[in-house]
Amino acid sequence: xxVLASLGASPGFMPELPEVEVTRRQIERVLVGRTVAxxxxxxxxxxxxxxxxxxxxxxxxxxxxxxxxHGKYLIGHLDDGSRLLLHLGMTGQLVAAPAEPTRPAxxxxxxxxxxxxxxxxxxxxxxxxxxxxxxxxxxxxFRDVRKFGKVAWxxxxxxxxxLDKLGPDALRVTGKELFDATRSRSVPIKTVLLDQSxxxxxxxxxxxxxxxxxKIRSTRPANALSQRESDALxxxxxxxLRRSIATGGSTISDxxxxxGSDGGYQDHHLVYGRAGEPCPxxxxxxxxxxxxxxxxxxxxxxxx
DNA sequence: ACCGCACCCTGAGCGC
DNA sequence: TGCGCTCAGGGTGCGG
Numbered sequence: 001x002x003v004l005a006s007l008g009a010s011p012g013f014m015p016e017l018p019e020v021e022v023t024r025r026q027i028e029r030v031l032v033g034r035t036v037a038x039x040x041x042x043x044x045x046x047x048x049x050x051x052x053x054x055x056x057x058x059x060x061x062x063x064x065x066x067x068x069x070h071g072k073y074l075i076g077h078l079d080d081g082s083r084l085l086l087h088l089g090m091t092g093q094l095v096a097a098p099a100e101p102t103r104p105a106x107x108x109x110x111x112x113x114x115x116x117x118x119x120x121x122x123x124x125x126x127x128x129x130x131x132x133x134x135x136x137x138x139x140x141x142f143r144d145v146r147k148f149g150k151v152a153w154x155x156x157x158x159x160x161x162x163l164d165k166l167g168p169d170a171l172r173v174t175g176k177e178l179f180d181a182t183r184s185r186s187v188p189i190k191t192v193l194l195d196q197s198x199x200x201x202x203x204x205x206x207x208x209x210x211x212x213x214x215k216i217r218s219t220r221p222a223n224a225l226s227q228r229e230s231d232a233l234x235x236x237x238x239x240x241l242r243r244s245i246a247t248g249g250s251t252i253s254d255x256x257x258x259x260g261s262d263g264g265y266q267d268h269h270l271v272y273g274r275a276g277e278p279c280p281x282x283x284x285x286x287x288x289x290x291x292x293x294x295x296x297x298x299x300x301x302x303x304x
Numbered sequence: 305a306c307c308g309c310a311c312c313c314t315g316a317g318c319g320c
Numbered sequence: 321t322g323c324g325c326t327c328a329g330g331g332t333g334c335g336g
Contacts, residue, residue: 014330046312072331090330091314126314146313148330187306196331203330293309294330 015088017170017201018244020072023094028067030096030138031076035063038132047128047144049085049152058082058153059131071166071200081156085163089148096138097130170201171241175231182222182230189225189233190218191292202237205272206244208297210237212271217303218296219289243268271297 015023036059041052048055059078066077074094076084086094129142129151142151154160168177181198182189192198193207202210211218213236216229225233247268270280275288279299287300 016330087331089312144313145315146329148312150331184305191306194331292307295328 014090014203014205015072015092016203016206017072018241018248020074020088021069021245022248024067024069024074027094027096027140030140031064031067034133034135034137036060036131037134040130042128045147047147047149047151049150055151055153059084070163070169071196073163083154085152085154085160086142087150089144089146089150091146092142092144092149095141095143097141099136099138165197166200167196167198168200170199170237173199173234175227175234178234179227179230182225185222187222188219188291189216189222190296192222204294205269206240208272209240209270212298212303213240215302215304218291218298271299273297
């Protein structure tokens with residue numbers, strides 16, 4: 001069986017909008033139209049906003065009708081009107097795995113015995129959710145090394161506080177919306193880009209990249225941006241995100257090798273992770289500062 | 305509104 | 321060589 005979708009789990013992998021969209025497109029084929037026959041999880045944890053026990057009861061027998069994305073969230077629509085919410089966090093990955101159980105993971109040396117026993121299904125210790133289906137085909141595995149990901153079940157007609165808080169998707173937000181949202185904000189413009197309630201889907205990497213493309217200094221007070229600059233920034237975001245989705249696809253198909261992080265998306269980064277390297281536009285060394293606890297990269301010459 | 309900080313978790317990288 | 325320690329990293333929510 002072929003692994004249909006997988007993304008590198010290296011420390012450098014951080015699912016933002018493009019990675020989540022690429023995942024959605026791949027996983028959609030595995031998920032939509034199929035009926036949940038079994039739900040395996042690890043023990044209750046921060047990861048499960050809906051406790052594993054309840055999650056299992058809610059999902060069994062449900063058919064997935066649609067897989068939607070908003071910002072960094074994946075939303076599986078179920079045939080009874082309820083929804084399954086998935087967030088990949090920092091290291092989450094959705095993988096289509098062979099339907100036949102693979103051989104058990106080798107016993108780990110570390111970790112108390114009780115912890116090991118909590119892993120109630122076959123697979124490595126970082127796979128926290130496995131969905132099997134009635135119809136033939138692969139299972140869906142949610143693997144997350146850091147466990148910053150989230151799984152939640154939302155009843156039919158219920159309002160999800162998490163989804164409700166999100167601003168427009170970063171691919172759809174308009175320059176005017178960004179401009180309006182920044183009027184009362186004196187924080188750095190990058191902070192606003194990372195604010196999921198203003199626009200959804202941008203993380204640390206693409207914030208830096210878009211600001212570079214738009215030639216706007218990350219630390220500029222948000223309310224100092226003009227309408228024109230807001231338009232430019234939104235256009236830059238769209239360009240960077242779309243391009244990353246396109247190359248993300250190639251990352252996926254490259255991932256026959258275990259080393260998924262070498263797929264190439266990071267080759268497209270213009271400033272992120274390139275502190276000290278010459279700016280691709282003017283050659284000035286890229287500067288790195290910490291902004292709101294996040295590493296921030298910019299060209300001190302190009303970005304005003 | 306906004307800032308600083310703790311929390312979630314593991315692996316990498318460090319010093320000894 | 322190996323142990324044990326610290327901390328990065330994104331998103332979120334808290335208190336001030």
